[in-house]
Amino acid sequence: MELSDLFLAPIYLGILYALAYLVRPAVTNQFTKPYFIPALTLKFVGAIGLGLIYQFYYNGGDTFNYFYHAKIINSAFDKSFATGWKLLLDGGGDNIPETAPYVVQMFWHQAGSTEYLVSRFAAFLGLFCFNNYTVIALLFATISFSGIWAMYITFAKIRPHVYKQLAWTVFYVPSMFFWGSGLLKDSLCLGALGWLFYALYRGAVQRQAVLKCALIGFAAAYALFSIKVYILLCFLPGALLWVFNETNSRIRNQSVRLLAKPLFLALGGALAFYAATNLTKGDDKYDVDKIGERSKITADYLYQQSVKQEGAGYYLGELDGSLGSMAKLAPQAVGTALFRPFVWEAHNPVMLLSALEAGFILLFTLRIFWRTGVARTFGIIGQHPVLVLCFVFAVVFAASVGITSSNFGTLVRYKIPMIPFYLGGLYILQSLAQTKAAVKSVVRNRASTTDRRAQAA
Numbered sequence: 103m104e105l106s107d108l109f110l111a112p113i114y115l116g117i118l119y120a121l122a123y124l125v126r127p128a129v130t131n132q133f134t135k136p137y138f139i140p141a142l143t144l145k146f147v148g149a150i151g152l153g154l155i156y157q158f159y160y161n162g163g164d165t166f167n168y169f170y171h172a173k174i175i176n177s178a179f180d181k182s183f184a185t186g187w188k189l190l191l192d193g194g195g196d197n198i199p200e201t202a203p204y205v206v207q208m209f210w211h212q213a214g215s216t217e218y219l220v221s222r223f224a225a226f227l228g229l230f231c232f233n234n235y236t237v238i239a240l241l242f243a244t245i246s247f248s249g250i251w252a253m254y255i256t257f258a259k260i261r262p263h264v265y266k267q268l269a270w271t272v273f274y275v276p277s278m279f280f281w282g283s284g285l286l287k288d289s290l291c292l293g294a295l296g297w298l299f300y301a302l303y304r305g306a307v308q309r310q311a312v313l314k315c316a317l318i319g320f321a322a323a324y325a326l327f328s329i330k331v332y333i334l335l336c337f338l339p340g341a342l343l344w345v346f347n348e349t350n351s352r353i354r355n356q357s358v359r360l361l362a363k364p365l366f367l368a369l370g371g372a373l374a375f376y377a378a379t380n381l382t383k384g385d386d387k388y389d390v391d392k393i394g395e396r397s398k399i400t401a402d403y404l405y406q407q408s409v410k411q412e413g414a415g416y417y418l419g420e421l422d423g424s425l426g427s428m429a430k431l432a433p434q435a436v437g438t439a440l441f442r443p444f445v446w447e448a449h450n451p452v453m454l455l456s457a458l459e460a461g462f463i464l465l466f467t468l469r470i471f472w473r474t475g476v477a478r479t480f481g482i483i484g485q486h487p488v489l490v491l492c493f494v495f496a497v498v499f500a501a502s503v504g505i506t507s508s509n510f511g512t513l514v515r516y517k518i519p520m521i522p523f524y525l526g527g528l529y530i531l532q533s534l535a536q537t538k539a540a541v542k543s544v545v546r547n548r549a550s551t552t553d554r555r556a557q558a559a
Contacts, residue, residue: 107236114237133265141273142247145283149243152284165285169235171208171221176233178204216329220287243283249293252300260488261530271525281515291330295519298322307348340494347487414510435504439517443510456514474535482534492527496520
């Protein structure tokens with residue numbers, strides 16, 4: 103971050119706020135409108151705060167590595183537009199004379215590198231803001247906000263009774279607006295996930311603006327596939343169950359609905375299996391045949407680095423590279439991703455905030471089960487497809503990141519896509535349970551009144 107950030111950031115903030123006020127009437131109603139500008143402001147605070155933390159606390163990190171590569175790409179435009187454009191579009195190569203001087207400076211320039219892909223996107227945004235770090239981070243925050251706003255209005259349409267609580271879930275969780283706002287992969291993925299959720303609901307469930315939603319959904323899915331495909335793989339099973347269950351519930355004839363449900367479930371399962379085995383086929387990192395081995399390598403590396411640096415590492419148990427060992431560790435991984443680090447495991451102020459956040463999630467979860475009851479909780483989840491989506495995605499995603507992270511520092515970042523779905527699911531579940539309890543209470547009161555009148559007569 104440089105002196106130019108102090109001059110350019112306020113100018114672009116003014117532009118972005120002006121655009122936000124222009125767009126707000128089209129994307130809000132009287133209930134959601136009060137959250138639009140404050141939520142956007144938190145994203146901006148998170149983007150700037152992330153840069154400051156990385157510069158003055160961590161003394162560097164991924165966000166500045168992305169910016170470093172973006173600067174190199176944009177420097178090519180100073181000498182040749184064609185060379186800069188080539189680096190921006192396909193990355194060029196070290197055997198191409200015009201791009202070689204720039205490629206040799208970039209340690210992330212590799213075929214299929216998702217880090218380099220994000221760097222190229224940052225470089226593209228840099229063309230419109232004098233390649234300024236803070237402004238690029240603010241633009242990343244804006245893109246992320248567009249997706250989480252789409253996520254919020256989708257949740258609010260599904261269960262408008264808890265729109266206030268859902269706003270807190272999507273916008274005000276600290277790790278969400280901090281790690282999901284700056285110049286990082288996580289910001290783009292969080293935005294893409296929100297748009298995919300919105301497109302599935304409006305296009306596949308509500309069946310409105312189908313073509314538009316298909317385009318949005320494809321673009322969002324492609325972004326996730328290109329940057330962090332494992333998010334897409336974890337989201338698809340729950341999403342397909344959600345869509346097929348909603349479709350099945352629309353069948354009016356009860357007999358046909360009962361017969362169609364196994365067919366929909368089988369079709370959804372087949373599509374999810376096909377996606378899991380074919381979307382990543384041949385990928386060294388995420389191919390199903392290699393995922394156990396890659397998870398072991400990643401987990402061991404992160405844990406060893408944590409031990410060397412006296413960091414916040416954690417150990418779940420022996421991982422031998424097989425899918426069986428991953429399945430064995432999955433329950434611990436889910437608990438770790440959702441409810442850890444505990445307060446006594448926090449070794450620095452940043453980790454302490456994460457521990458407090460995880461502690462709230464744990465207490466809220468226990469509160470739901472205590473008040474609603476275990477059997478009744480699972481019964482309500484099974485009756486409402488959106489809850490199936492929320493909790494299937496949260497559990498599958500928690501297991502995957504919990505197993506591979508082995509370090510609370512990375513886990514805090516990796517787990518943010520599941521947080522709005524898990525907490526949103528809990529708030530919707532709580533609302534449904536309260537509604538059912540209130541209805542039963544009214545029915546009992548009416549029955550009691552009827553009995554008393556009958557006895558008096």
